[in-house]
Amino acid sequence: MKMENPTPIQWQFSERAQQLQSSVIREILKVTVRPEVISFAGGLPSPETFPVERMRAAFDTVLSKQGKVALQYGPTDGYGPLREWIADSLSTDGAKIVPEQVLMVSGSQQGLDLLAKVLVDEGSKVLVETPSYLGALQAFSVYRPEFVSVPTDDHGLIPEQLGSVAQGARLLYALPNFQNPTGRSLSVERRAALVETCARLGLPLIEDDPYGALSYRGEPLPKMLTMNPNGVIYMGSFSKVLTPGIRLGYVVAPVPLIRKLEQAKQAADLHTAQLTQMVVHEVVKDGFLKEHIPTIRKLYSDQCQAMLGALTEFFPSSVTWTTPEGGMFIWVTLPKHIDSMKLLDEAIAQNVAFVPGAPFYANAAEKNTLRLSFVTVPPAKIREGVEKLGKLIKSKL
Template sequence: MNWKLAARAEKMNPSVLREILKVTERPGIISLAGGLPSPKTFPISAFAEACAQVLSTQGEAALQYSASEGFAPLCQAVADMLPWKVDPAQVLITTGSQQGLDLVAKVLLDPGSRVLVETPTYLGALQAFAPMEPVPVGVASDAQGVLAEDLLAKAPGARFAYLLPNFQNPTGRTMSEARRAAVSAAAKSAGLPIVEDNPYGELWFDEAPPLPLTARNPEGCIYLGSFSKVLAPGLRLGFLVAPKAIFPKLLQAKQAADLHSPIFNQRMVFEVMKDGFLDRHVPTIRALYKRQRDAMVAALQREMKGLDVEFNTPAGGMFLWLRMPAGIDTVALLPKAVERGVAFVPGAPFYAGESDSRTLRLSFVTASVEEIEKAIAALAATVREQLAHQLAAKTEQLLASAATP
């Protein structure tokens, strides 16, 4: 048969992260690569009880088709837990927050549309946008996220800015209160919509992050959230909150995509949440992840000493960002690190434009403290070995040059 691909299919690429996860399945590999929540945080017993309760009291409805908007009590619960006034009619339950990105792309992007993103940004968003054939434009960013002045300069003609203010993937950085105020004001003055992605916002360690960008200008933002990081990713449940002017089109895109997200899962999540469970459960996740972050930072300080390796100390979330010494390409470094038993994600795929080949992302949430210490020691040994090879090669070149008549 002569299968002819659509132009949009030609734009699709395999997930770099998923390909790397295949490597981590090898025996003996400690993975600091995947953005997977720790299975230790999954409230299995709570879901077992909720499952029995839903089946025994709501079985027929839970196993039937349902409304595309989502389970009404769950939509209300989402509206109630957000820190600004939200009409539950503006809440759309999605099949993971990744579907929210897909719906936004379908509704707001045309081929050639400009979309502004942080430098670097979430790889999954770039993948979700790609089939609509937009032009992603990186906005200058620092340790606090995008620079408001560069956002404003690049705003004309852009369809929206995609931002992750809290414990960003991949860098782990958090946008400060002052920066949020400046970014929100810049976007509002330029008439630039913001798509705010906040899957990690509840995973703060010492203090909650500032108010979301959406809370400052609800009519100018679409807000994405997820149950994956606070309950379990296998449920594939997230949500978006959109202005009433754009909500109907997002709903139509949702109907065309999958009719509705699994209603059984929605009813289970509501059953688990309804008595304040998240208020008791999420602090246990924060405590676990903070211990593991501290272990990774301590190991990096110890093992990378003298190597000119830069790294941050995230205030929450799941990720830590490194920049290797000059001359080291982390794509080339990865297989050598795997040989020593540790995997990471190279930073280059997270950039919309010119990338920094010296960067990489580490996740500190699935490995134990002991594994983290072992993995960072292996990574440091790999870096030292690469630097030694570079020095030897440079010395050989100098000697060869000196010997040339």
């Protein structure tokens, strides 16, 4: 029945698809799977932190007790008890979050896609931090916005700089805790100022918070969501506190927006796996994260200290870096004349990898920056990798 020599199709891609590109990070990750490479490139959490046995037991319980429900199609907005658990865990004395404000998504990345799908037209102004999370820029780009980079300093985004650029913008995207890529956090005062400014401007504020729980010292700073539940869109994820391979995140927003996002999700993938949601609920419902998260904090904090020590020891004084108080990343600024993209080729030849900073800028990239992740590399290897990188940088001075 096969056709003889059919003419191959000339694919005509949509305008939005023509500009799609593969993430630089994922391309780099393909290179760095060689076991001899010390990779500071990944944004992956450490598999040492995955509660494998706990997950195995939960799959067993859910499938044994409620297998036919767990394996059937489920509601688009998500598994009710898990949405309740999330709403409860985000509620504070002053700000009550209800389950109707929670939409379960197939990882935070899907939340970004759905938000842009629903809020962004071609040419819409979208405000992002300088630099910003690459995956968000990628998700938003599909809908062809005009990106506006809001200035930042060591304390994160500068709310005072917002007024002049926010006119007519559709959203502001911020990552206030241990930001990807810089590791910086937004101070409490700035959070309050940002929330107030956005409310005054009628500007939807997206608070993306995958790393918030990973604070090395004491309790995390208050969420912007709790400062104005009617104006802030909060994004959470189980990827960094449980495991990323199950693809489970959530968007918390005012109900009119959730209803619209739910319609978009229905068209995009009907719903997120019911089984996974039931299993995660089974794992978290009795307070497991309260015991588990401190073990992740400890591991990451120790490895962060190892990297900060090695940077001080091996990097020349003309290089600066951030000192994160949580999360997974350190941001390095090289002397102006060093292009980190070019440096990467030489580093990989010496079996060390990192992510160049340029792709994290929506506009006017600072090419002398790079991102280091310390969470999947043991301290001795961190030292070895940073030493190699330090020598390489010194050879460029």
